Amino acid sequence: MSEWRDERVLVTGGASFIGSHLVEDLVELGARVRVADDFSSGTQSNLAGVADRIEILDGNLKDTAFADRATDGMDTVFHLAADHGGRGYISNYPANCATNMALDNIVYESAAENGVERITFASSACAYPTDIQQEKRRLGEDIVSFDERGGAYADEVYGWAKLMGERSLQAYHEQYGIDTSVVRIFTAYGPRENETHAIIALIAKAYAGQDPFRIWGDGEQTRNFTYVKDITRALRLAAENITDGTPVNAGISRYISINEVVERIFESLGEDPGRFEYMTDKPVGVRHRAADTTRAAELLGWEPEYTLEEGLESTVEWYTDNKDRADVRSNLETLLHER
Numbered sequence: 001m002s003e004w005r006d007e008r009v010l011v012t013g014g015a016s017f018i019g020s021h022l023v024e025d026l027v028e029l030g031a032r033v034r035v036a037d038d039f040s041s042g043t044q045s046n047l048a049g050v051a052d053r054i055e056i057l058d059g060n061l062k063d064t065a066f067a068d069r070a071t072d073g074m075d076t077v078f079h080l081a082a083d084h085g086g087r088g089y090i091s092n093y094p095a096n097c098a099t100n101m102a103l104d105n106i107v108y109e110s111a112a113e114n115g116v117e118r119i120t121f122a123s124s125a126c127a128y129p130t131d132i133q134q135e136k137r138r139l140g141e142d143i144v145s146f147d148e149r150g151g152a153y154a155d156e157v158y159g160w161a162k163l164m165g166e167r168s169l170q171a172y173h174e175q176y177g178i179d180t181s182v183v184r185i186f187t188a189y190g191p192r193e194n195e196t197h198a199i200i201a202l203i204a205k206a207y208a209g210q211d212p213f214r215i216w217g218d219g220e221q222t223r224n225f226t227y228v229k230d231i232t233r234a235l236r237l238a239a240e241n242i243t244d245g246t247p248v249n250a251g252i253s254r255y256i257s258i259n260e261v262v263e264r265i266f267e268s269l270g271e272d273p274g275r276f277e278y279m280t281d282k283p284v285g286v287r288h289r290a291a292d293t294t295r296a297a298e299l300l301g302w303e304p305e306y307t308l309e310e311g312l313e314s315t316v317e318w319y320t321d322n323k324d325r326a327d328v329r330s331n332l333e334t335l336l337h338e339r
Contacts, residue, residue, distance in 0.1 A: 003240060005030035010074040010116075012061055012107060013081035014054075015042030017193040018122065018185070022078060022232040027053050029236075036061060036070035037081065046192050062103050067110040077111050078235060079104065079165075080122040084158065086196040087216075088337065090126075091283045094157035104165040108172045118179035120239040121169050123247065125186040125289055126159030127152075133286035136222070136255055140292040141184070141247045146170075155285065170245040181242035183235050186251025186291045190228030190311060191318035195335040199225060199261060199312070203319050204336065206265050208329040212275035217284035219259035219276075224251045224290040227311035230304045237300040251291035252304045264309065268316040 009026055013019040014035030019042060026033050027050045034055040035047065047056065059066035061081050071077060081103060083096045090097055104121075111119055128139045131153060144152055146167055154160040166182050173180040189199040205213060234250035242248070266273045296302040328335065 002029040007031045008034070008073060008075045010034045010036060010070055010077045012036050012070070012077065012079045013042060015039055015044065015046050015056075016080060017042070017046070017190070018188055018228055018231055019080045020046035020192055021190070021228050022080070022235055023047060023054060024050055025232050025236060034070065034074065036066070041084070041194065061107055062099065064106055064110065067106045068114065071107070071110040071114045071116055074111070074114065075117050076239060077107070077116050077119045078122070078239065079107050079119060081107070082122075086198060086201065087283050087285050089196055090156045090158040097156070097158040097161055100158070100161040101164050104161075105168050108168060112172055112176045112178060116178065118181070118239060118243070119169060119172070120181045120183065120235055121165055122235065123166050123182050123184045124159060124162045125184055125249075125251065125291065126155035127162045127166065127184055128155065128159075129153035130155045130286050133289050136288045136290070138253060138290050138292040139249065141249060141295055144247075166245070166247060173245050179243040180245040181238035182245055182247040183231075183238050184247055184249050184291075185226075185231055186249060186289065187223040187225050188228050188231045189225050190315050193228075196337065198223070198258070199315065200319065201336055202258075202262055203265055203316055204323075204328055204332060206262070206269055206271065206273070207320060207323065207325055208332045210332065212277040213262070213273055214277045214279055215258060215262065216279050216282035217258065218278050218280060219262065220257050221284050221286075222255040222257050222288045222290070224254060225256050225261065225308060225311070226251045226304060227306035227314075230306055233305075234296060234300065234302050237302050241300050246299070248296040248299060248302075249291040249293050250296060250302070251293065252308075253290055253293055254308075255288060255290050256308055261308075261312070264312050265316060268313055269320070
């Protein structure tokens with residue numbers, strides 16, 4: 001019998017890309033799921049498959065009254081709500097990302113006041129120091145320290161906000177005894193993601209027939225692109241197995257270049273890429289990023305199940321099945337820059 005059966009679970013940001021997949025997983029496991037979302041980036045359509053089996057609250061979690069309503073009566077909170085976007089968004093809208101620090105603490109405070117038993121926080125690989133990611137070095141959780149001087153140096157304001165979200169959650173564990181866990185998500189992708197994020201942006205440009213095909217940077221920057229279903233499984237396993245806020249990484253350990261992703265996208269589409277234009281003046285973030293997942297394996301029994309090829313095939317199929325090529329072509333620039 002699933003430990004989630006009849007568990008009262010709140011997923012903040014549950015209409016989002018990752019959140020909606022997590023909601024589906026929890027419903028399948030028998031949980032009684034409530035979603036709290038302001039639909040600034042998530043959509044009702046993301047929840048279409050389970051809408052009649054969940055409760056949906058539409059509101060802003062920075063409103064304390066709404067946060068109190070959302071957490072009331074819940075056993076577990078998965079906190080995914082955040083102001084976020086791809087590299088271009090977090091570089092250009094740092095003040096928006098800074099509001100996540102207020103959002104996180106309002107959710108935690110409301111959860112504590114309402115007697116929530118456990119909180120799992122969706123953190124990010126952006127919590128890691130940027131200066132060590134110019135060479136290929138797998139990132140272990142202990143690289144970040146709240147106890148040593150100079151132990152933290154995050155990626156953009158978005159990364160600092162995630163770090164503060166982790167530290168605040170640890171404080172609520174210490175003061176209120178709430179079971180807490182943190183998952184640092186590495187470059188998730190999959191169905192329902194929007195075009196401001198790397199892989200969906202690349203799929204959209206290929207599908208639209210962009211010519212020349214534009215790649216930010218030289219294309220040799222690497223990430224460990226991780227399929228969304230592996231991410232949601234890590235979130236659930238963290239909630240089940242960690243109680244003291246110990247962070248774990250969720251990401252594959254292979255370095256994958258943007259050029260490799262582009263090649264595989266065109267293979268999946270069965271199309272010729274034509275000409276390339278490398279836009280070296282665009283923000284690309286760190287040079288290399290990949291996770292050390294030793295701790296996730298030890299504490300959660302977690303390792304990725306989806307290869308890049310499997311994940312891309314599923315994502316390309318979803319995109320082409322749900323997007324009109326002419327619409328993508330005519331609205332490409334808007335799609336790439338607006339959440």
